[in-house]
Amino acid sequence: MTETPAPLRQVRPIALTGLIPAAPTTGAPICEMVDPRDLWVDPAYQRSVGEKGLKQVRRIVEGFDWAKFKPPICAFAEDGQGQSVLKVLDGQHTAIACASNPHIETIPVMIVEAPDTQSQAVAFIGQNKERLNVTPLQIHFAALAAQDPEAITVAQVCDRAGLRILRSTPKVYAPRDTVAIAAINGLTSRRGAMRARQILEVLAKAELAPVTAPHIKSAEYLLTDPEFRETLYPEALTECIQAQEMTIDDEAKLWAATHRVPVWKAMASIWFRKCRKKRRPA
Structure with missing residues (x-):
């Protein structure tokens, strides 16, 4: 038995309750x-x-x-x-x-x-922001070209912390390179520009190549959580991170699998155990 095809649907307007339709500011394409x-x-x-x-x-x-x-x-x-x-x-x-x-x-x-360039960058973001194949890095640099205040703040935070945001993933990273723009955006949004700069500076001074999202999440955790922040010197954490650079990724993965925690939290635990602590008052 042949199925009856579904009827065509005419395009109809939807209800706009609660919405304020935008009037075009430019001519039609x-x-x-x-x-x-x-x-x-x-x-x-x-x-x-x-x-x-x-x-x-x-x-x-x-x-x-x-x-x-x-x-x-x-x-x-x-x-x-x-x-x-x-x-x-x-x-x-x-x-x-x-x-x-x-x-x-x-x-x-x-x-x-x-x-x-600014209006073109804004148009690029509008065309591509919801697409899965457009990377956060592309969106960041387009937003920067469009003079987006949040993108400018993030760029300034990284510049003052001593980090270089790369436009794409290279074959070989140099110390202080990063492509973890989503993690940096999140950090800046949660902690504000000054605190984000202080946290990223700890990682930049450790000369990591590159600075990754787990590094950022771990450093943020240790330097902001009440359980850890009062016992750590930022300078000591930098020294610890630098000393563990070659082994930390493998150690963190093993710790994460053993203790069933995220890699970034495993990384934070390892750094905390091996970092020089502040002396508690007598």
């Missing part, structure tokens, strides 16, 4: 056909395409189908020489794939109003 080789990418808020991205580009080239095509979002802007160019705000991989495909001469793009 326009669609234009352009040569993808004439498009540009701004590194201020978009990272370069790495090996993972290149694999995605190759998949698009090999399986290109207009039915699967999503037009890149672009905006007109000036380059460093005052020339007008079309920047890609979203759809960099699609644009590169089309530029690489010899069967594609032009593609449709949606052009929005975003004339300067």
Whole structure:
């Protein structure tokens, strides 16, 4: 017996009780056909395409189908020489794939109003914030380019603590490097800029390469929890962390498995046991 197909559903507005609809502040996008080789990418808020991205580009080239095509979002802007160019705000991989495909001469793009780097970065965040394949690092640097106050605070906290936030994961880390932007965001939100800087400075001075999320969580725990904070010198904790750098990850994993606790808490326990303590008053 053949099933009756479900009827089509017309798009209908929903109830907006409690909502205040936003009025557009710019004109509607326009669609234009352009040569993808004439498009540009701004590194201020978009990272370069790495090996993972290149694999995605190759998949698009090999399986290109207009039915699967999503037009890149672009905006007109000036380059460093005052020339007008079309920047890609979203759809960099699609644009590169089309530029690489010899069967594609032009593609449709949606052009929005975003004339300067700040407004383009804001648009990039809006297009990508909810996507799973966009990293917290990309969002952070885009927010920084958009002059987002929270991103600026986080950047200042790291700079004053002596940490370098990298744009992507390198093959080899240098001391004081970090890509743990989500952990740093959380720390700054919970503890405020000054306390976050003090905690991160302990890790930076230990010359860790890199400073990871478990490091940050462990240091925060030891330096803020009432059970530990009154007995530890920050300088002594730095010395302990530096002395344990080569072995702490393996020790923490073993401790975590044995005691059934998170790795960061295991790391904190090991550091606390091996750290020089303040003398208690007689």
